[in-house]
Amino acid sequence: MSVVIENLNKHFGDFAALKNINLDLKQGELTSLLGPSGCGKTSLLRIIAGLDFADAGKIWFNQREVTRLTAAERKVGFVFQHYALFRHMSIFDNVAFGLQVQSRRTRPEKAAIKERVFDLLKLVKLDHLATAFPDQLSGGQRQRIALARALAVQPDVLLLDEPFGALDAQVRKTLRRWLRNLQQELKITTVFVTHDQEEALEMSDRVVVMNRGQVEQVDFPSNIYYAPQTEFVTEFVGDNNVFHGHLEQDNLVIGEFAHRLKPEICAKQFTVYDKAISTTAYVRPYELTLSRNAENALAKGEISHIHNIGFLTRVELQSLQSQQPIEVLLTKDQFLRGNYQLGETVYLTPDNLNLFQNMNL
Numbered sequence: 001m002s003v004v005i006e007n008l009n010k011h012f013g014d015f016a017a018l019k020n021i022n023l024d025l026k027q028g029e030l031t032s033l034l035g036p037s038g039c040g041k042t043s044l045l046r047i048i049a050g051l052d053f054a055d056a057g058k059i060w061f062n063q064r065e066v067t068r069l070t071a072a073e074r075k076v077g078f079v080f081q082h083y084a085l086f087r088h089m090s091i092f093d094n095v096a097f098g099l100q101v102q103s104r105r106t107r108p109e110k111a112a113i114k115e116r117v118f119d120l121l122k123l124v125k126l127d128h129l130a131t132a133f134p135d136q137l138s139g140g141q142r143q144r145i146a147l148a149r150a151l152a153v154q155p156d157v158l159l160l161d162e163p164f165g166a167l168d169a170q171v172r173k174t175l176r177r178w179l180r181n182l183q184q185e186l187k188i189t190t191v192f193v194t195h196d197q198e199e200a201l202e203m204s205d206r207v208v209v210m211n212r213g214q215v216e217q218v219d220f221p222s223n224i225y226y227a228p229q230t231e232f233v234t235e236f237v238g239d240n241n242v243f244h245g246h247l248e249q250d251n252l253v254i255g256e257f258a259h260r261l262k263p264e265i266c267a268k269q270f271t272v273y274d275k276a277i278s279t280t281a282y283v284r285p286y287e288l289t290l291s292r293n294a295e296n297a298l299a300k301g302e303i304s305h306i307h308n309i310g311f312l313t314r315v316e317l318q319s320l321q322s323q324q325p326i327e328v329l330l331t332k333d334q335f336l337r338g339n340y341q342l343g344e345t346v347y348l349t350p351d352n353l354n355l356f357q358n359m360n361l
Contacts, residue, residue, distance in 0.1 A: 001061055001156040001189045002027040003048060008057030010043055010213075017043045019213045021057070025206075030183050030190040032200035034224075035210035036236070041193045042161055044210075048191060049159050050074045061156060074157070077150030081162040083142045085134040091145055092117055092130040098153040120148040123182070140171040147179070151186075158183070158190040164199070172196075176203050197237050201225060209233050231280070231356040240282040241326050243298060244358075247277055252298070252355070254281070254321050259298040259350065278358040285329040287351045290315065290338060297347035301326050303340055308332070315340065317348070 003025040010018040018040045025031045033041035046052040048059060050071035058067045066074045085094050093100075095117045099108055108116065121127035124144040134142055143163055150158060163179075164172040180203045183190050194200050200207050201221040209216045209224060209232075217229045228234040235242075245254035252259045283298070291297070301317030304325065308314075313335040317326040326348065330338070340346065 003157060003189060003191070004060040005044075005048070006058045006060070008044070008047065008054045008059070010040075010047060010052070010054050016213050018047075018054070021215060023208060023215065023218065025189060025191060027189055028187040029205035030180065030192060030203060031206045031208060032192045032194055032204040033208050033210060034194060034197065034200040034237075035216075036195060038212075039210040040213040041195075041210050045159055045161055045191060045193050048157070049076050049078050051078070075153070075155050077153060077155035077158045079143070079146050079150045079158070079160040079163045081165045083134070083139075083146045083166075085142060085146060085149075087134050089133070090130065091121070091126070091132050091134070091137070094134070094145060095120055095149045095152050098149060102153075116152060117148075120151055123151075124148045138171075139167045140175055143167065143175060144178075147182075151188075156189070158188050160190065160192045162193050162195070164194075164196075172199070179203070201237075209236065211236070228354060231282075234282045234354050234356070239285055239327065241285065241288065241322060242324065243281040243283070243322055245279060245281065247279055247355075252279070252281060252353075254298060257297055257299060257321065260296055279355050280358055281350075282354045282356075283350045284352070285314070285327040287353070288326070288328045289349045289351060290328060290330070290340060290346045291349060292346060294347050295349075297349050298353075299326065300345060300347045302345050303342055306335075306340070306342060317346070319348075 005021055005023040008018055008021040021044060033044060035041050043052065047054050050066065050069055050073070053068065058065060060066065061074065071078070086097065089097070096113050099113045099116065118127055118130070121130055124147060126141060126144055129137065129141070137145065164175055167175065176199055192203065201224065204221050206218060207221050207224045208218050211232045217224060217233045224233065224237055228237060234240065243254050245252055248258070250261050252261055299319050299321035301319030303315060304318050305316035306313065311332050313330045313332055315328045315330060317328065319326050328348070
């Protein structure tokens with residue numbers, strides 16, 4: 001089941017929660033809505049579900065317009081962050097609930113309901129807890145039951161609103177791998193809301209990055225990380241060092257340093273930039289090289305902190321070329337070969353960078 005969203009807008013009073021949203025969610029894919037709190041991702045999910053309605057725009061499930069249909073009419077499964085299980089019901093009855101409350105015309109026979117529920121409990125590997133109650137389960141087990149309940153009605157689209165937000169880090173990691181495997185097995189179109197970048201990049205077929213009610217970029221996870229198309233996506237996804245300067249022909253000038261840009265960066269940037277225009281450069285910590293040679297450097301800094309983390313070493317530097325401390329990630333071998341010391345002044349050369357014009361200047 002594909003989901004197409006056309007020119008969707010939603011206001012809460014004077015506040016524009018969603019602004020002209022256009023998306024094409026592919027059949028059988030898991031799409032993550034990623035963004036900071038208040039960006040509109042949960043509002044969009046609830047409108048897709050039919051729990052809220054847009055002020056303008058249309059939603060299509062395949063060729064069927066569902067814009068004004070209720071959640072029940074849309075045939076969606078919804079999983080909330082805080083499980084929303086019925087505490088007075090057994091695990092079996094929680095999973096069976098969506099089937100048992102259907103009208104007589106559509107409700108399966110009791111035997112069919114029982115078979116369906118136990119099939120789902122086996123699928124989420126919790127069939128041995130059918131007679132237990134939610135308070136007897138761990139957070140991870142409750143979330144798996146919530147997912148089984150959402151799947152019980154055989155939805156065309158599965159919607160998950162930060163389903164792992166209430167769980168600790170290790171349980172989250174285990175459950176997201178499990179969910180991804182399950183989603184690929186069932187081949188159900190899934191929309192997953194999260195503010196966790198790692199979660200979105202690891203689980204998704206595609207990622208929708210949102211900001212202030214608008215879509216910034218829709219892309220494969222690798223492109224979201226390695227080829228961000230906007231300054232917001234660059235800043236929001238992954239760690240970056242930020243440098244402010246300007247372009248002079250094929251050089252990025254920052255303070256006393258003039259770094260010659262690679263030809264491929266020049267070819268891309270000069271379609272946008274004119275000479276001497278103010279720019280902001282973003283460089284990932286692992287894309288900076290430390291050197292005692294100033295040739296083609298972007299900046300220099302004094303090493304203020306060294307932290308060994310397994311096979312990586314994080315080096316922090318203070319620099320006049322950056323308002324914030326500069327972070328560099330080196331392999332353990334790179335660090336040992338360089339024999340860098342606290343208090344030493346070194347030069348930084350980028351292996352790659354993203355440039356954006358400062359529009360307000």
